[in-house]
Amino acid sequence: RGFPQLAVESAVASASCVVGADAVTAASGGAGAAPTADACPLLVIHGSDDQHVPLAHGKALFAAAAEPKRFVLVEGGNHLLSSTRHFRKAARAITDMIKEFT
Secondary structure (H helix, E strand, O other): OHHHHHHHHHHHHHHHHHHOHHHHHHHHOOOOOOOOHHHOOEEEEEEOOOOOOOHHHHHHHHHHOOOOEEEEEEOOOOOOOOOHHHHHHHHHHHHHHHHHHO
16 A cells, blocks of 8 residues: 555655646645755656556656656556566666666
8 A cells, every 4th residue: 555655755756856846845735845856866667558648748747857867668568567577677767767876
């Protein structure tokens, strides 16, 4: 049950990098300082066969984001990256980014 909450928090942190902390804080009803753009690298992972979130949304988020940022397109991947091969590609990208920025 902790994983969905983590995903939401991650999405909020990423959104604050793209659109600004004040907008995210206001939209989420939360208080406190959100990360600054230079403090949070963005990793966008998107499956090419995602039927829930259009690929254009992932590309727009990536285009609007400040560096550092990475975009990983998982060819044939669905929204959940339910194929082991697709999941491994995403996990590798996450691991690589953590190594690079920690």
